[in-house]
Amino acid sequence: MTQIPANSAAIERWGRPLPGWRLKLYNVVFESDTLAGRRFDTWLIVLILLSLVVVAADSVEPLHRQHGALFTVLEWIFTLVFTLEYVARLVCVRHPWRYATSFFGMVDLLAILPTYLALLFPELHALIDVRVLRLLRVFRIFKLTAYMTEYQALGQALAASRRKILVFLSAVLMIVVVMGTVMYVVEDHQNGFSSIPVSIYWAITTMTTVGFGDITPKTDLGRLIASMMMLLGWGTLAVPTGIVTSELSAQRGRAGPAGRHCAVCTTEGHLPYASYCFHCGAPLAPGSSQPS
DSSP, rough: OOOHHHHHHHHHHHHHOOOTTTHHHHHTOOOOSHHHHHHHHHHHHHHHHHHHHHHHHHHHHHHHHHHHHHHHHHHHHHHHHHHHHHHHHHHHHHHHHHHTTSSHHHHHHHHHHHHHTTTTOOOGGGHHHHHGGGGHHHHTTTGGGGGGHHHHHHHHHHHTTTTHHHHHHHHOOOOOOOHHHHHHHHGGGGTTTTTTTHHHHHHHHHTTTTTOOSOOOSSSHHHHHHHHHHHHHHHHTHHHHHHHHHHHHHHHHHHHOOBBBBBBOOOOOOTTOOOBOOOTOOOTTTTTOOOO
16 A cells, blocks of 8 residues: 555645645644644644533533533534534645545544534533544554554454454353353352353353452352363463464564655655655655665
């Protein structure tokens, strides 16, 4: 997969406007390389964090009774600001529908819809916390796109390990079903093992080392079985980690020891198939290797 700068991808899909007030607005709300754009994005993140704090505080009953009116006013202020920002993003691009149907466009819309919908359906007010997804913009603002390579490597390792993990989960499922059924037979119903599904629930919490303690074996044989499941669950937790780690090591081996570097900013660690620098966006020389 060829890597291209985030801004270039946005220009290609949404369309940079022609020179004029729309271009100036575009440079503020979309471009984080300019001083105005960076300040806009930084303040936007501050407002998102503040709005999440207000929603969380409003969910606390004593604070809601004491400051409910203030929280409502603040929430509407945040919503109106985010609405203006969303409209500005639609106005300044040449293809607003493409932006509206993009990932960030949908997140921006979901960040403001719950407040308006809560007027008709008050229970939807809690969905306002979905705006935390807007903090994903921090990757673009603070130049953390370099870490996307690591995220891609982890995603590829998980995808390559999906069959092994599926087999592992199937084995765990069979174990908890069998052991749950055994505990249903061994333990008295008065001890909490009232049915096979309830016993399987106990087996799952025991195998995962969660151990809520709402159901506990009382017989000696039941405690012996529970002890064996606890030890088995302790060792089982390491299996998925080992599978993914092994796949990550295999990927590094396939990639080879030599890395690639950017001739412009000297950033290292690019993938063999990358065409652009993940830091500055400059084209990479074909087959450029890491400097000694």
